Amino acid sequence: MAVGWITFHITDRCNLDCHHCLRDPELRPKDLPVALIRRVLGEAREKYGSDHTAFSGGEPTLHPEFGAVVDAAVDQGFSWHMVSNGHGFPAVLELLGARPERLAGLTSVSFSLDGATAGVHDAIREKGSYEEVLRAASVCMASGVKFVLQMAVHAKNEHEVEAMGLLASQLGANRLSFTLTQPTGTHHDRDHYLSPAAFRRVLARIERLRDALTLPVGVPEGWYTEQPFHVCQPFASQQLHVDLQGRVNLCCQHSGIPGDGSDRDIAGDLNVMSLTEAHRRFVRLVHDAQEAKLDAIERGEIGDWDHFACNWCMKHFGKPHWIDDGVGGPPAARQRWRGAWEKRNRLPIVS
Numbered sequence: 001m002a003v004g005w006i007t008f009h010i011t012d013r014c015n016l017d018c019h020h021c022l023r024d025p026e027l028r029p030k031d032l033p034v035a036l037i038r039r040v041l042g043e044a045r046e047k048y049g050s051d052h053t054a055f056s057g058g059e060p061t062l063h064p065e066f067g068a069v070v071d072a073a074v075d076q077g078f079s080w081h082m083v084s085n086g087h088g089f090p091a092v093l094e095l096l097g098a099r100p101e102r103l104a105g106l107t108s109v110s111f112s113l114d115g116a117t118a119g120v121h122d123a124i125r126e127k128g129s130y131e132e133v134l135r136a137a138s139v140c141m142a143s144g145v146k147f148v149l150q151m152a153v154h155a156k157n158e159h160e161v162e163a164m165g166l167l168a169s170q171l172g173a174n175r176l177s178f179t180l181t182q183p184t185g186t187h188h189d190r191d192h193y194l195s196p197a198a199f200r201r202v203l204a205r206i207e208r209l210r211d212a213l214t215l216p217v218g219v220p221e222g223w224y225t226e227q228p229f230h231v232c233q234p235f236a237s238q239q240l241h242v243d244l245q246g247r248v249n250l251c252c253q254h255s256g257i258p259g260d261g262s263d264r265d266i267a268g269d270l271n272v273m274s275l276t277e278a279h280r281r282f283v284r285l286v287h288d289a290q291e292a293k294l295d296a297i298e299r300g301e302i303g304d305w306d307h308f309a310c311n312w313c314m315k316h317f318g319k320p321h322w323i324d325d326g327v328g329g330p331p332a333a334r335q336r337w338r339g340a341w342e343k344r345n346r347l348p349i350v351s
């Protein structure tokens, strides 16, 4: 088993404020320094032989030195991919095209599309957002950049799962991916809630869709598994995640969302330690979590929601998680409304 890739949460800036988002729009925006990304990738290359990396956020393309972030990867021989909301993508493509190595190293862009129709997607994200993603997809098609469509599924959009299959095929996507939406502790959670049985019915529909399409259909970690002792890719060290503060934490689902204050899902700070040291601490943290799961299995304390690995994980680490009648765990210490941070605080941005 090898470290597959490191995902960097490179910025918390965003031009949207999606209802389901893990990001806290009231935090002062911050960017991960390019020097840290470069150094950590160098270590990953040297120690693990890694050759691929990924960028997420916030909206990664809004990192003020986004070109330099990509260069930190491609200059060291890494290929890369990113998750983006697709806004202003023609300009992003232009920035990437300024150095051929940047595009040559880009394996794919995952665009978030949370509905097959503008009505559904824009209600979750923002008016005009659906058109932006469609434009992004068409410029990718025109310039030969592979793209994936990624939907975070919940009660507000699950009825469009099949239509997403058709749309992704028509747009020429290379893959379609369905993520199970985790709660974030805000009032929006109650509108997103589906019961375990309902999420399982959605999964069955996604599996039927997968059989019907030639386009690959992915279901990342988080969906129901029969076996309660499930080892996800981060738990197997196949993916490491670096949060906005430069700390190795469990994965993007834990990154920046409200917790019980214990920060138990953070393994080590790369500002003050090597990647291998942070990884060593990460392995211990995962070991403890797996032991706790085994204890729960032994005691017969596994409920329906515990078969959804990410939900159990979020609960174990003191984060918001689905429960039988709604949401458990700490509430977000903020309201969610579009542009909240910018409207309230006009402080300078720090990096």
Ligand SMILES: C[S@@+](CC[C@H](N)C(=O)[O-])C[C@H]1O[C@@H](n2cnc3c(N)ncnc32)[C@H](O)[C@@H]1O
Pocket: 014, 020, 021, 022, 023, 056, 057, 058, 059, 060, 083, 084, 085, 086, 110, 111, 112, 150, 151, 152, 179, 180, 181, 182, 183, 184
């Ligand atoms: C946090 S965003 C960052 C990248 C970019 N801003 C975007 O929206 O694609 C990465 C992915 O996480 C998904 N996401 C956000 N909140 C989520 C949640 N509560 N549960 C599951 N996925 C979530 C988004 O829909 C998006 O596909």
Ligand code: SF4
Pocket: 014, 015, 016, 017, 018, 021, 022, 023, 057, 058, 059, 085
């Ligand atoms: S999910 Fe929406 S609000 Fe969250 S980072 Fe992506 S675009 Fe921004």
Ligand code: SF4
Pocket: 221, 222, 232, 233, 234, 235, 250, 251, 252, 253, 254, 309, 310, 311, 313, 314
């Ligand atoms: S939330 Fe936990 S179980 Fe899910 S992918 Fe992340 S580390 Fe793995």
